[in-house]
Amino acid sequence: MNSNPHEPTASGSASSPAEVTLRLIASLPAPEGLAERVQTALDAAPRRGRVLAWPRTLRPESGWMRSAAAAAIVLVVAGGGWGVYTRVQQNGPAKVIVMPARMPATGGFTGAGAIRTPLTLPGPKAPIKVSPAANPAQPRTAKKPVANQKPASGGTSQPDETAAGAPR
Amino acid sequence: MSTSQAIVAGIAGIAAEWMENPTSAMNDEARRRAEDHALAAMVDQYSSALYRVAYSVLRNQADAEDAVQEAFVRVLRHRDSLAEVRDHRVWLIRIVWNIVLDRKRRAKTRPETDDVAELARVLPSTGLSAEERAAAAQHHAHVLGCVDQLPAKEREVLMLSAFEELSSVEIASVLGISESSVRSRLFRARNLMASLLDHARNSGERSLR
Numbered sequence: 001m002n003s004n005p006h007e008p009t010a011s012g013s014a015s016s017p018a019e020v021t022l023r024l025i026a027s028l029p030a031p032e033g034l035a036e037r038v039q040t041a042l043d044a045a046p047r048r049g050r051v052l053a054w055p056r057t058l059r060p061e062s063g064w065m066r067s068a069a070a071a072a073i074v075l076v077v078a079g080g081g082w083g084v085y086t087r088v089q090q091n092g093p094a095k096v097i098v099m100p101a102r103m104p105a106t107g108g109f110t111g112a113g114a115i116r117t118p119l120t121l122p123g124p125k126a127p128i129k130v131s132p133a134a135n136p137a138q139p140r141t142a143k144k145p146v147a148n149q150k151p152a153s154g155g156t157s158q159p160d161e162t163a164a165g166a167p168r
Numbered sequence: 169m170s171t172s173q174a175i176v177a178g179i180a181g182i183a184a185e186w187m188e189n190p191t192s193a194m195n196d197e198a199r200r201r202a203e204d205h206a207l208a209a210m211v212d213q214y215s216s217a218l219y220r221v222a223y224s225v226l227r228n229q230a231d232a233e234d235a236v237q238e239a240f241v242r243v244l245r246h247r248d249s250l251a252e253v254r255d256h257r258v259w260l261i262r263i264v265w266n267i268v269l270d271r272k273r274r275a276k277t278r279p280e281t282d283d284v285a286e287l288a289r290v291l292p293s294t295g296l297s298a299e300e301r302a303a304a305a306q307h308h309a310h311v312l313g314c315v316d317q318l319p320a321k322e323r324e325v326l327m328l329s330a331f332e333e334l335s336s337v338e339i340a341s342v343l344g345i346s347e348s349s350v351r352s353r354l355f356r357a358r359n360l361m362a363s364l365l366d367h368a369r370n371s372g373e374r375s376l377r
Contacts, residue, residue: 016358016361016362016365017307017311017365018311018314018315018326018358018361018365019326019329019330019358020311021307021308021311021312021315022224022315022326022327022329022330023330023332024291024308025220025223025224025227025308025312025330026220026221026224026330026331026332027220027332028220028223028290028291029216030215030216030219030220031219031229031233034215034216034219034233034236035211035212035215035216037233037237038211038215038236038237038240039208039211041237041240041241042207042211042237042240042241042244045241045244
């Protein structure tokens with residue numbers, strides 16, 4: 001272990017068995033020929049593939065790709081708009097659809113032109129009370145004979161006949 | 169000039185236009201050679217350090233060598249950005265560190281006997297008898313087993329701190345943390361290791377009684 005920064009006396013066990021063992025292992029020499037074997041492995045490792053270079057006039061640094069992409073976007077948007085424009089019809093005269101006349105079925109029942117009006121259409125009507133004096137057209141009913149009126153003869157009570165002077 | 173001659177001349181002109189610029193091709197070739205040369209120099213200079221970092225985690229010679237090769241293959245793939253790297257050594261250690269951690273995570277846990285055998289094979293054995301060498305390997309394997317019990321953050325800092333060539337600033341750079349975090353994690357790792365080893369020692373003594 002290095003002596004500079006680790007403060008070996010911090011825990012009071014600077015040369016503890018653990019550190020002695022770890023130091024022993026850490027100081028083990030590398031096997032012979034390790035560097036050569038690693039170098040051989042690196043030589044055998046697959047290298048990064050080379051990419052074909054762009055021609056000078058078409059190098060991506062010139063920004064032509066960006067321009068081409070912008071032009072392609074504009075072309076697609078304009079083409080789409082034109083396609084929609086040509087497919088949608090202009091404002092022409094409205095088509096009038098003539099409905100065929102209804103022909104009654106032969107041999108069936110018809111309504112004879114009757115139109116049913118719902119009863120609820122005029123609305124409810126309150127009953128009107130009409131007084132007899134106000135309505136002279138209504139015939140007067142026969143009044144009950146007055147109690148103090150005495151019959152002309154007998155004791156029979158037939159006022160109608162007496163009043164009318166019917167023959168006996 | 170006949171019509172056919174004019175057509176041939178036109179085609180030749182277009183072909184000449186489409187051909188690659190020779191000056192640019194020469195520049196690319198020279199740049200590629202320079203990159204290969206720089207990479208070869210990096211392999212010579214840092215492969216040993218990268219191997220030791222990889223071995224400290226994987227504890228297997230073949231796996232560590234594979235990790236080093238994979239790290240340099242990754243560098244080869246990203247060699248265009250080599251010029252932007254400020255410290256190649258720390259950058260390479262960071263690459264191999266990520267590789268070995270990933271491999272360690274994916275690999276199944278090996279039995280401790282494998283570690284003992286591997287350590288007995290690779291550890292220096294000068295002046296030691298066969299029995300002492302086996303005992304030392306057993307001891308180191310036991311210590312490494314305790315290291316493996318540490319939390320990942322503390323373990324990583326402790327393992328990287330064992331490399332003499334790495335300062336705490338560089339460890340922080342490898343792990344992507346601040347230097348103060350490195351210090352605090354190292355402090356915790358040492359304390360935890362001490363307690364783990366004490367606990368193992370006490371339990372061993374109790375079993376002997």
